[in-house]
Amino acid sequence: xxxxxxxxxxxxxxxxxxxxxxxxxxxxxxxxxxxxxxxxxxxxxxxxxxxxxxxxxxxxxxxxxxxxxxxxxxxxxxxxxxxxxxxxxxx
Amino acid sequence: xxxxxxxxxxxxxxxxxxxxxxxxxxxxxxxxxxxxxxxxxxxxxxxxxxxxxxxxxxxxxxxxxxxxxxxxxxxxxxxxxxxxxxxxxxx
Amino acid sequence: xxxxxxxxxxxxxxxxxxxxxxxxxxxxxxxxxxxxxxxxxxxxxxxxxxxxxxxxxxxxxxxxxxxxxxxxxxxxxxxxxxxxxxxxxxx
Amino acid sequence: xxxxxxxxxxxxxxxxxxxxxxxxxxxxxxxxxxxxxxxxxxxxxxxxxxxxxxxxxxxxxxxxxxxxxxxxxxxxxxxxxxxxxxxxxxx
Amino acid sequence: xxxxxxxxxxxxxxxxxxxxxxxxxxxxxxxxxxxxxxxxxxxxxxxxxxxxxxxxxxxxxxxxxxxxxxxxxxxxxxxxxxxxxxxxxxx
Numbered sequence: 001x002x003x004x005x006x007x008x009x010x011x012x013x014x015x016x017x018x019x020x021x022x023x024x025x026x027x028x029x030x031x032x033x034x035x036x037x038x039x040x041x042x043x044x045x046x047x048x049x050x051x052x053x054x055x056x057x058x059x060x061x062x063x064x065x066x067x068x069x070x071x072x073x074x075x076x077x078x079x080x081x082x083x084x085x086x087x088x089x090x091x
Numbered sequence: 092x093x094x095x096x097x098x099x100x101x102x103x104x105x106x107x108x109x110x111x112x113x114x115x116x117x118x119x120x121x122x123x124x125x126x127x128x129x130x131x132x133x134x135x136x137x138x139x140x141x142x143x144x145x146x147x148x149x150x151x152x153x154x155x156x157x158x159x160x161x162x163x164x165x166x167x168x169x170x171x172x173x174x175x176x177x178x179x180x181x182x
Numbered sequence: 183x184x185x186x187x188x189x190x191x192x193x194x195x196x197x198x199x200x201x202x203x204x205x206x207x208x209x210x211x212x213x214x215x216x217x218x219x220x221x222x223x224x225x226x227x228x229x230x231x232x233x234x235x236x237x238x239x240x241x242x243x244x245x246x247x248x249x250x251x252x253x254x255x256x257x258x259x260x261x262x263x264x265x266x267x268x269x270x271x272x273x
Numbered sequence: 274x275x276x277x278x279x280x281x282x283x284x285x286x287x288x289x290x291x292x293x294x295x296x297x298x299x300x301x302x303x304x305x306x307x308x309x310x311x312x313x314x315x316x317x318x319x320x321x322x323x324x325x326x327x328x329x330x331x332x333x334x335x336x337x338x339x340x341x342x343x344x345x346x347x348x349x350x351x352x353x354x355x356x357x358x359x360x361x362x363x364x
Numbered sequence: 365x366x367x368x369x370x371x372x373x374x375x376x377x378x379x380x381x382x383x384x385x386x387x388x389x390x391x392x393x394x395x396x397x398x399x400x401x402x403x404x405x406x407x408x409x410x411x412x413x414x415x416x417x418x419x420x421x422x423x424x425x426x427x428x429x430x431x432x433x434x435x436x437x438x439x440x441x442x443x444x445x446x447x448x449x450x451x452x453x454x455x
Contacts, residue, residue: 001224008182015175039128042092062261068209079153084197091190101364106357107339130310133274170335183406219403237450244443273372281455288448312401315365352426
């Protein structure tokens with residue numbers, strides 16, 4: 001998992017049916033000092049995050065399971081999901 | 092998931108049977124400013140994207156599930172699929 | 183798997199239900215000389231590691247299985263878990 | 274998936290039983306201009322590719338499914354497989 | 365899969381139960397000229413490799429399946445396993 005800042009969203013009309021109704025957010029990975037690292041990713045929002053918030057991102061099957069929510073096996077094509085809103089980093 | 096531009100396609104005669112009839116597109120990952128990032132990838136097109144369009148790419152199992160479409164468990168060897176056409180980035 | 187140092191933790195109130203009660207640690211990947219490599223990741227702690235300790239990190243399904251512990255199939259959204267505390271590197 | 278050139282092979286006597294009888298090829302990832310990108314990988318050849326040919330590579334579960342061929346669930350430890358011979362790039 | 369040289373091992377007392385009895389080796393990825401590339405990884409040894417030997421490494425589910433050996437579904441948290449000892453590179 002990694003830390004990221006929500007910086008935008010994507011509008012897509014023609015898409016896989018599993019994405020219908022999903023919020024597709026553009027997230028910028030950040031380090032512990034909130035500096036940008038790597039390139040932006042696109043993540044399905046599963047927790048109601050807003051632009052400017054710092055979030056926790058899961059990839060791969062973790063992202064898919066988060067996207068399926070409480071319905072195990074529900075079809076998902078997500079490989080990147082917002083799974084938490086970060087209140088605070090402690091170090 | 093990440094944003095990319097469709098820049099070409101691949102012709103392959105001798106291939107895994109799961110790729111027969113699939114459109115194999117060359118995609119260039121881009122950032123939020125539509126600048127190129129990283130190297131090209133090859134993605135199975137599941138949404139009818141054309142050269143020059145900006146698209147959303149899923150990797151890993153998400154790519155395979157998108158490639159299998161509405162037939163859960165349908166054999167797929169894709170690790171990278173076009174799962175949406177991007178109309179607009181908002182930030 | 184890779185070697186990392188535990189350098190902090192994350193507080194998140196609004197999150198996927200599978201993360202409730204989990205300790206989310208910030209880990210800094212290190213090389214064999216304990217020098218920092220790459221950017222920090224966030225890992226679920228499954229072994230009781232403390233700040234400053236060197237740990238072994240698993241990614242992907244390995245991370246999810248470690249997070250599920252002795253309950254196979256227990257829902258987990260982790261893609262990165264601390265699976266061991268490193269006593270010593272030998273080379 | 275990515276494009277690569279087959280540049281060599283590996284001989285291994287002591288190995289996982291799932292690799293017995295498999296051709297292990299060294300592949301060099303290339304971009305659309307056939308320039309080298311990243312480092313070499315080792316891929317199981319599932320299509321009869323020869324040294325010097327340009328090929329399509331799948332990673333992860335896609336690679337494993339290609340390696341299992343028409344026997345779903347056949348044990349495979351491959352995370353990287355040659356799944357097609359590239360005749361031509363169009364852009 | 366990638367080529368690596370075994371350069372050390374890790375001692376860990378407090379760890380996931382799936383790692384008990386496993387040899388955890390530190391491996392340095394190498395290219396075709398045996399030059400170091402990227403950072404070290406930690407891999408479960410499934411073939412009896414020794415320090416200084418060149419080996420073949422599988423990641424992800426391939427690594428987990430290799431670690432489970434002939435017991436399909438045996439619990440494993442490995443995302444990186446040594447699956448072969450390299451006798452010779454041919455190019």
